[in-house]
Amino acid sequence: MSSIARSTYPNQTVPSFGRPLLGTKPYVVVIFGRTGVGVSSLVNLIVGHPTSNDHPNAKTRTQKPKPRVNPPVTLTGSNKQFCLYEVPGFTGHSSDAKILEAIRDIEDNEGIDLFIYCLRQLKATVIPGVVRYIRESVAGPDVPMIAVVTELERFEAEGGMEDWWDAPLEDGSTNGTSIERMCFGGRATFDAHACVTTLPRRDVDLVEKLRKRRDISEERIRRLILEHCGEQKSPGRGE
Secondary structure, eight states: OOHHHHHHSTTSOOEEEOSOOTTOBOEEEEEEEBTTSOHHHHHHHHHTSOOOSSOTTTTOSSSOOOOEEOOOEEETTOOOEEEEEEOOOBOSSTTHHHHHHHHHHHHHHTOOOEEEEEEESSGGGOOHHHHHHIIIIISOTTSOEEEEEEOOTTOOOTTGGGGGTTOBOTTSOBHHHHHHHHHHTTSOOOSEEEEOOOOOHHHHTTOHHHHHHHHHHHHHHHHHHHHHSSTTSOTTBOO
């Protein structure tokens, strides 16, 4: 991030980039969701700027889909380093099996420390079969999974965007419990959640309310990453 951006937003947790520190292995964070929910925008929110003009769904019609790995990120306030794997979007078609295979390859070769499941507030964007398979068959329940609901910049509630998760539904449940029931059938929950906006910085700079919501979103998701990649790992892992 440029010096101008740093001085304009002095309280933000600004990530730095580069090679892993000598003798360390970055934490591996896998970010996934249905095609079109904004996985790329979520990655951009985490790292603080657009990471690439190429979407990971590109050129995957014939070969095995390949998640895009971004340069290691170090979040300010911690010496932990992270590699963010941006997974091609799930479509509900046969190609999903190859994407799941690619995720399994990451687990086998690198070891996954955190899953971030990206979705929007429309229930049609939920991919319960994929979420359940990843939780039960790829890495197991010991690897935390965070749900991140995007596109909530216009959601109005006293507590802000985060209130969307606990907003009541007609059947007596809430948005959050409904999603967890769809994904896990009542047998499990997400380890944490965040309700955010991923609007680009250039789209919010002139609107104070949206700018504040984006700042809150950055801090929330980065804090959850720091909290859920950590203490259970062996020495030399990520820090």
